[in-house]
Amino acid sequence: xxxxxxxxxxxxxxxxxxxxxxxxxxxxxxxxxxxxxxxxxxxxxxxxxxxxxxxxxxxxxxxxxxxxxxxxxxxxxxxxxxxxxxxxxxxxxxxxxxxxxxxxxxxxxxxxxxxxxxxxxxxxxxxxxxxxxxxxxxxxxxxxxxxxxxxxxxxxxxxxxxxxxxxxxxxxxxxxxxxxxxxxxxxxxxxxxxxxxxxxxxxxxxxxxxxxxxxxxxxxxxxxxxxxxxxxxxxxxxxxxxxxxxxxxxxxxxxxxxxxxxxxxxxxxxxxxxxxxxxxxxxxxxxxxxxxxx
Amino acid sequence: xxxxxxxxxxxxxxxxxxxxxxxxxxxxxxxxxxxxxxxxxxxxxxxxxxxxxxxxxxxxxxxxxxxxxxxxxxxxxxxxxxxxxxxxxxxxxxxxxxxxxxxxxxxxxxxxxxxxxxxxxxxxxxxxxxxxxxxxxxxxxxxxxxxxxxxxxxxxxxxxxxxxxxxxxxxxxxxxxxxxxxxxxxxxxxxxxxxxxxxxxxxxxxxxxxxxxxxxxxxxxxxxxxxxxxxxxxxxxxxxxxxxxxxxxxxxxxxxxxxxxxxxxxxxxxxxxx
Numbered sequence: 001x002x003x004x005x006x007x008x009x010x011x012x013x014x015x016x017x018x019x020x021x022x023x024x025x026x027x028x029x030x031x032x033x034x035x036x037x038x039x040x041x042x043x044x045x046x047x048x049x050x051x052x053x054x055x056x057x058x059x060x061x062x063x064x065x066x067x068x069x070x071x072x073x074x075x076x077x078x079x080x081x082x083x084x085x086x087x088x089x090x091x092x093x094x095x096x097x098x099x100x101x102x103x104x105x106x107x108x109x110x111x112x113x114x115x116x117x118x119x120x121x122x123x124x125x126x127x128x129x130x131x132x133x134x135x136x137x138x139x140x141x142x143x144x145x146x147x148x149x150x151x152x153x154x155x156x157x158x159x160x161x162x163x164x165x166x167x168x169x170x171x172x173x174x175x176x177x178x179x180x181x182x183x184x185x186x187x188x189x190x191x192x193x194x195x196x197x198x199x200x201x202x203x204x205x206x207x208x209x210x211x212x213x214x215x216x217x218x219x220x221x222x223x224x225x226x227x228x229x230x231x232x233x234x235x236x237x238x239x240x241x242x243x244x245x246x247x248x249x250x251x252x253x254x255x256x257x258x259x260x261x262x263x264x265x266x267x268x269x270x271x272x273x274x275x276x277x278x279x280x281x282x283x284x285x286x287x288x289x290x291x292x293x294x
Numbered sequence: 295x296x297x298x299x300x301x302x303x304x305x306x307x308x309x310x311x312x313x314x315x316x317x318x319x320x321x322x323x324x325x326x327x328x329x330x331x332x333x334x335x336x337x338x339x340x341x342x343x344x345x346x347x348x349x350x351x352x353x354x355x356x357x358x359x360x361x362x363x364x365x366x367x368x369x370x371x372x373x374x375x376x377x378x379x380x381x382x383x384x385x386x387x388x389x390x391x392x393x394x395x396x397x398x399x400x401x402x403x404x405x406x407x408x409x410x411x412x413x414x415x416x417x418x419x420x421x422x423x424x425x426x427x428x429x430x431x432x433x434x435x436x437x438x439x440x441x442x443x444x445x446x447x448x449x450x451x452x453x454x455x456x457x458x459x460x461x462x463x464x465x466x467x468x469x470x471x472x473x474x475x476x477x478x479x480x481x482x483x484x485x486x487x488x489x490x491x492x493x494x495x496x497x498x499x500x501x502x503x504x505x506x507x508x509x510x511x512x513x514x515x516x517x518x519x520x521x522x523x524x525x526x527x528x529x530x531x532x533x534x535x536x537x538x539x540x541x542x543x544x545x546x547x548x549x550x551x552x553x554x555x556x557x558x559x560x561x562x563x564x565x566x567x568x
Contacts, residue, residue, distance in 0.1 A: 009387035009391040009393045010387075013383070013387050016403070017384075019443060020406075023439065029421065087308070087311055090307060091308065097309075106557060110501075111546070111547070112500070114501075114518050114521075115521060115539045119319075122536065128333070166315070170557060174558040209566055212566055223411070225504050226504060247412045248412060264410050267413070271409070272408075
């Protein structure tokens with residue numbers, strides 16, 4: 001009986017693990033490939049050890065991509081957090097209007113990001129897009145949205161914000177609904193102002209929920225691919241070549257397989273480290289929030 | 295008086311956000327209904343036509359969109375079913391037993407949620423070419439596990455953890471076997487969760503873009519990649535692109551509305567319950 005009890009969970013988990021190994025195997029294979037100079041022009045590759053990684057880190061294009069990726073991820077995650085929390089607070093406040101609008105909040109979130117990017121691409125066309133058409137009365141008819149480096153980066157962040165702000169808002173709204181009411185009643189009795197209540201009560205208690213959203217959004221934005229691919233393809237020039245796009249160009253378009261994989265391995269390592277730091281932080285924040293609540 | 299004004303301003307801000315959120319969808323509807331010759335002319339006045347939809351659904355541009363749609367259905371359902379079969383026992387085991395390495399195993403599964411897709415795609419691309427899995431349903435279902443399995447395991451784990459173990463223990467005392475206790479007691483109780491998470495996993499699989507982009511070319515291509523092909527060519531066909539985009543978002547939108555109640559838990563992988 002004893003051994004059966006301890007063995008059972010493993011048996012139940014084995015099928016999922018096997019399937020997972022089906023994915024881990026190519027991952028390991030990719031890691032192995034990066035030690036060779038495997039490319040379309042060299043089907044019989046030589047072992048080059050860590051040469052690919054050295055090449056990645058000494059390539060200016062890598063540092064450019066890393067910088068663009070960080071700008072994109074920080075810009076998108078930050079905007080979505082602020083906007084999402086604001087939308088959640090407004091929805092929570094406004095009972096009748098809020099209840100109606102809440103139902104449709106998820107719509108952009110359920111549209112595939114690549115489709116969202118296509119939609120925005122059509123709307124942002126400089127001469128025939130609807131955005132410039134609507135801006136014309138304000139004397140801003142000819143903005144080259146995705147054709148200037150800054151414009152392209154801001155436009156892709158805007159698409160990300162359009163798709164994912166509801167995600168932050170939904171989590172924040174769930175958080176708001178789960179907050180205990182007594183601290184707020186006490187604050188109201190003490191005559192505390194709106195700002196004081198928000199800063200000292202709402203925000204600290206809401207923070208664990210917001211942080212979950214921030215972690216998800218930041219990690220996801222670091223590995224953005226579909227939005228950029230459909231909206232700008234990394235251009236103009238190198239202005240929106242995030243790391244996954246660079247890896248795609250190297251590995252698939254230029255068929256330098258192992259060099260391209262090296263890029264994604266570096267990105268994977270960064271995302272992993274970021275995840276560890278953030279998850280650790282999340283635990284700390286959740287404990288702190290529990291103290292405020294009690 | 296001042297309070298009332300603030301209230302109005304707040305509502306106005308809220309409405310403004312929703313205009314931003316909904317206008318692109320409304321605009322796609324308008325664009326998809328425009329006749330081809332009025333695409334670039336006057337903006338809000340036009341004679342609506344379903345020609346765009348007819349062209350997209352009728353293969354007339356050489357893009358078999360209906361087949362892409364069916365492909366999306368097949369591979370998304372396939373990935374969800376396979377993930378349920380292997381994911382439910384794993385979720386149950388990790389919720390019911392603390393065993394050596396359980397947390398690490400779970401974290402590994404979760405980490406796939408954040409792994410850059412291209413890390414595995416490129417080796418898979420090479421591997422699939424060799425194995426003949428490139429551009430096949432099996433190949434796509436296999437790789438979409440990366441999207442659906444972690445979701446199903448993590449969310450179902452939180453559902454199983456919410457059931458008190460006493461229920462199954464009572465069943466065991468009544469002479470049920472472990473297996474019967476799982477199938478007749480635990481599983482029925484989390485059925486709403488299973489339904490919700492299946493639909494959400496389906497949406498995620500349906501919306502995926504990178505995997506079909508690189509691992510399919512024609513036979514198993516899905517709508518997310520297919521919709522992009524209407525943008526190609528010398529003269530982009532805006533009405534067709536809009537129609538294709540709208541057709542491709544119908545299934546996820548409908549499913550999302552039906553499982554709205556469960557979305558918070560699903561989207562946050564059970565980290566936030568509601």
